[in-house]
Amino acid sequence: MENSQDDRVREHVRTRYAEIAKTSDSCCSTGCCSPATLGNAAFSTRLGYTKDELARVPEGSNMGLGCGNPQTIAALKPGEVVLDLGSGGGFDCFLAARQVGDDGQVIGVDMTPEMIAKSRNNARQSELKNVEFRLGEIEHLPVADNSVDVIMSNCVINLSPAKEQVFREAYRVLRPGGRLAISDVVAISPLPEHIKNDVDAHCGCVTGAATITNIEQLLKQAGFASVSVIVQETSDAFIRDWFPGSGVEQHVRAAAITAYK
Template sequence: MTDSSTTDDATDRSTDGETTRPTNRRSHVREEYGEIAATTDGCCGSSAADATNEPEPTAADDRARSIGYEADDLETAPEGANLGLGCGNPVAISRLEAGKTVLDLGSGGGFDCFLAAREVGPEGRVIGVDMTPEMIDRARGNARESEFENVEFRLGEIEHLPVADGTVDTIISNCVLNLSPEKPRVLAEAFRVLDAGGSLSISDLVATAPLPQEVREDPDAIADCVGDAAQIESLEAWLEDAGFVDVSIVTEDDWSEALPVVSARIEARKPA
C-alpha cells in the first residue's frame, strides 16, 4: 500500500495557519452551515407561492435537478429539506433495498435521508448524522412534518460516528467528506459501522491534480467544498487501508473553471 494516505491530510497538521487546524476548521464549517440551516428558505432561494398557493420552483430545486435529482424526489421530501447543497445524488447510485438500514454522513436538512426512507420502506431505517446543531434541529423539524417514521437524526462528527459497530447496510453522503480534515478516520469509521457486505455510496468533489497551498489553507474555499477536495489516488488508498474492497471512483462534471476539481461517484464495499 502506498503512503499517499498522508498527502491531503498533511496540510492540516503542518500548516502554521490557525484556521486550517482540524478543530478550527470544523468550527468554521460548523458556523457556515449553521447559518445556512438557520435561514428560512435555505441557502439557494426562497419558496414563493403563486395565486393558486402552489410553490414555485426555487433555486435550490433547480440546483437539485442539475445534479441528478428528479421532480419526484423534490416532491417526496418535506419542504425545507432540500437546501440546495450537494454535488450529486448518492441515493440514486446506492441501490437501496427494502428493509435495510442506511446511514447518511453529514445529513444537513435531511433531504437524502427522506429519499432513502422512501426506498427502504417502513421496515427499513435511516439515520442521519450531522455536526451542526442547527442542521439537526432543522432536519428533526422536517421529520416531524413528514410521513416518514423510520428516520432519525443524531448530532455528531463523522470522524466519531454515534453509531454502533456493524449495524448499517449502506452508507451515503453528499459532498461532505471533502469538508473533513481527517478523511482517513471518516472512512475507517464508515467501515466500522457497516455490517459485513455493506456498501458505501458517496457523491463528492475530488481533485484531479494538487491544489494550490493558498486554496487548501483558505477557510472559505474549504467551506465551499473545493479547498480540501482530496486527490483520487489518496481516496483510493484511504478506502483500501480502511479495509474496503471493490473501490470505484468515477469522475463526472467539472466543478470549477479555476481549479482541478470535479464531482465524482465514490463506491466501495465491506467484505462479506
C-alpha cells in the same frame, strides 16, 4: 499542532453550516452553499434528482448543498438500514426512507446542532416513521458496530480534515457485505495557492477535496474492497458557478465513490 489546525477547520465549517441552517440563504457567497444553489430545485435537477423526488420531501429539507445524487449509486433495497453522513436538512434521508420502506431505517448524522434541529423539524412534517437524526461528527459516529447496510454522503467528506478517520468509522459501523455509496468532490489537479489558502473555499467544498489516488488508498487502508471512484466529467458545468471566475472547475470534479466491507 496538526490536531489544533484540524479543530479550527472543523469549527469554521460548523459555524458556516449553522448559519445556513438558521437562515437558509447566503451564509456564504460562493461554493456549494452559495445563494444560487441553496434550496434551488433547478440546481438539484442538474445533480441528478428528479422533479418527483424534489416534490416528495418536506419543505425546507432540500438545501441545495450537494454535488450529486447518492441515491443513484446506492441501489437501496427494502428493509435496509442506511446511514447518511452529514445529513443537513435531511433531504437524502427522506428519499432513502421511502426506498427502504417501513421495514428499513435511515439514520442521519450531522455535527451542527442547528442542522439537526432543522432536520428533526422537517421530519415532523413528514409521515415517515423510519428516519431519525443524531448529533455527531462523522469522524466519531454515534452508531453501533456492524449495524448499517449502506452509507451515503453528499459532498460532505471533503470537508473533513481527517478523512482517514471518517473511512475507518464507516468501515466500523457497516455490516459485513455492507457498502459505501457517496457523491463527493475530488481533486484532479493541484489547486492554486490563493484558492488553497481560502477558508471559504474549504467550506465551499473545494480545498478539502482529496485526489482520486488518495481516496482509493484511504478506503483500502480502512479495509474496504472493490473501491471505485468514477469522476463526473460534466460536473465542471455547475462547479464553475461555485466560485465564478476563479477557474476552480479546472481542478476539482464531482465523483461517485463506492466500496464494500
